[in-house]
Each structure stands twice: as structure tokens, then as C-alpha cells.
Amino acid sequence: MIEKIGCYIGLILDPQKIILSLISLSISFFTLLLLKKTGVSTKLKISLIYAHLTSLVFPFVLFGTHVGCGIACMPCYNNVLSLVSYALPTTLFISTISSFFVVPSLYIITNKKRIIKSGHLYRFIKKYSEKMKISEPKIYVIDKAEPIAFSFRTFKSAIFLSVGVLDILKDREIECVALHELSHLKEKSSITKISLSMLKLFSPFSLISGFNIDSTDEEKKADNFVLKEQKTKKYLILTKKRFQQFKCYKK
Ligand SMILES: [Zn+2]
Structure with a gap:
């Protein structure tokens, strides 16, 4: 000593x-x-x-x-x-x-003025959150031209869509994005994602043991949910293509 x-x-x-x-x-x-x-x-x-x-x-x-x-x-x-x-x-x-x-909170506060409270997408998400028995998420629009979509479920549920998503995609494709995000909310993916990144950040063991439960599982689950509800691959493929195309244009 x-x-x-x-x-x-x-x-x-x-x-x-x-x-x-x-x-x-x-x-x-x-x-x-x-x-x-x-x-x-x-x-x-x-x-x-x-x-x-x-x-x-x-x-x-x-x-x-x-x-x-x-x-x-x-x-x-x-x-x-x-x-x-x-x-x-x-x-x-x-x-x-x-x-x-x-x-x-930061995302919610900075996008507070751009909240969707009516229209087709609003009713669509309301209908599905009742069907899926999850609390109805608020829908925020992010002022960005590129298509971005993500969701949070921590103290509040929220789906964020960029202006790009609403501009570039057609109705059925926007529904596809909404269903994908709703599935994440149902599966609490945001919490899993945050926890996983914490794990990677703080635990050296996670590297040593070749630990790789990444979020691809969650993504597959969300896409499968879209397929199940839309009963066709068409819109999911189109949506992914449009997201991809935008990335190509930018380069
Ligand atoms: Zn996703």
C-alpha cells in the first residue's frame, strides 16, 4: 500500500x-x-x-x-x-x-414549427400506430433537400422526415418510409441503436470477442414489416432506389 x-x-x-x-x-x-x-x-x-x-x-x-x-x-x-x-x-x-x-430534445425543439398535424401522412401514421398499439408519434419535417428519415422513441415518439422525402417520393413510397419508421418505433430500435453505440464506445470486450450485433437486423425487420403491410416489394424497391439516386446525384 x-x-x-x-x-x-x-x-x-x-x-x-x-x-x-x-x-x-x-x-x-x-x-x-x-x-x-x-x-x-x-x-x-x-x-x-x-x-x-x-x-x-x-x-x-x-x-x-x-x-x-x-x-x-x-x-x-x-x-x-x-x-x-x-x-x-x-x-x-x-x-x-x-x-x-x-x-x-434538440431535434424536437429545432423542428418544432415544422410539425405535420393533418393530411394523408398524418392520418396514415395515426391509423397504423393504433393498429400496432404504439403511442402515436409526432411527425417533424427537417429542412433538408436530401431524403432523410429516422425515428426516436425515448421519452416521446417522433418520426423525422426531410423535405426531400416529401418532395422526391410519391404517396405510396412515403407510406413505405412511414411503415419502416413505425416498425422501428414498435421494436424500440432507437434505444437498441443508442445502447449498441454505448457498448462499442465503453466496452473493450465488445471488440475483442468480435462482437457484431449491428443494426442490420433491425433494418431487415423494419423492411419486412413494410412488405407485410404493403403486400408488394414494388414501393420498397422504388423508395430505396430514390434514396440511392439522390446520393449519386450529390457526388
Ligand atoms: Zn431503418
Whole structure:
């Protein structure tokens, strides 16, 4: 144990802490193994991601909290481990809050004046959210010429469509985009996507084990939902083509 006057840097030498940390790290490892199994429900997937991250960060907090630095003991503040120990969970916490609340709020606030409250698309989305038993999302229009569509389901449900989507696509194709986004809302894809990016950001294990549950699954699910509801591939293919074409024009 390294000890200074008024400043204790209690590191690895505490057996209880080592045991607790090992338990925590094994939980983190097993949650990751469970995550790699296919057919895990979205809800379980998200819980597992957070269980993994928390149990991974816990040992850092554990060792970090023992660094009993008094106000008079300035050198402790330069201790890298203590800084990491406090910074990591704090970063985790702040990023979670910001991904779940701040980013969607910013989009909602900046596009507040451009909300669709009537017309065909409005009625279409209203009808389907009732049918799918999800809360009716607000529809916002983003002032961009290129076709962009995405959705959030954190504290509020919202679908964002760019002016480009509404301009370039025909009615049935816009319905196709709406159905795709509604499926994401139903499957809580935005939460999965955010959690997955958190996992990639904070867990080194996710790289080591060749961990790759990306969002392609979610995209396939959303497209299959479109096919099921529209009963034809035609509009989905056309819509994708138009999104693609725009990318080509831009180049
Ligand atoms: Zn999608």
C-alpha cells in the first residue's frame, strides 16, 4: 500500500476488492456471451448491454472510491487511476442521459414549427400506430433537400422526415418510409441503436470477442414489416432506389 500523509492511495492490495472486481468482471463477461446469442429479445438485449457496462465499470469505481484525498492533498488529483475511476462512470451516465434525452430534445425543439398535424401522412401514421398499439408519434419535417428519415422513441415518439422525402417520393413510397419508421418505433430500435453505440464506445470486450450485433437486423425487420403491410416489394424497391439516386446525384 502506498501511503502519504493525509492521502491514501489504496490500490490492488485489498483482497475483498479483488474478489468483488473479479465477480463483477465475470458478470460483465457472461452478459456479453448472452448478448451474442441470437434471438434475444430487444428488452433483454438492452438490459444485458447495461448490465455488461455497469459490471465492467464497477471495479474502477470500487478502487477509485478508496483514494481518500483530503482537500489539502493536491497530488491525489493528479492520480490517473482516480481520475479514470471517477470520469468513466460519470461519462457513462452523461452520455446515456444525453443520447436518450438531449439529442432527441434538440431535434424536437429545432423542428418544432415544422410539425405535420393533418393530411394523408398524418392520418396514415395515426391509423397504423393504433393498429400496432404504439403511442402515436409526432411527425417533424427537417429542412433538408436530401431524403432523410429516422425515428426516436425515448421519452416521446417522433418520426423525422426531410423535405426531400416529401418532395422526391410519391404517396405510396412515403407510406413505405412511414411503415419502416413505425416498425422501428414498435421494436424500440432507437434505444437498441443508442445502447449498441454505448457498448462499442465503453466496452473493450465488445471488440475483442468480435462482437457484431449491428443494426442490420433491425433494418431487415423494419423492411419486412413494410412488405407485410404493403403486400408488394414494388414501393420498397422504388423508395430505396430514390434514396440511392439522390446520393449519386450529390457526388
Ligand atoms: Zn431503418
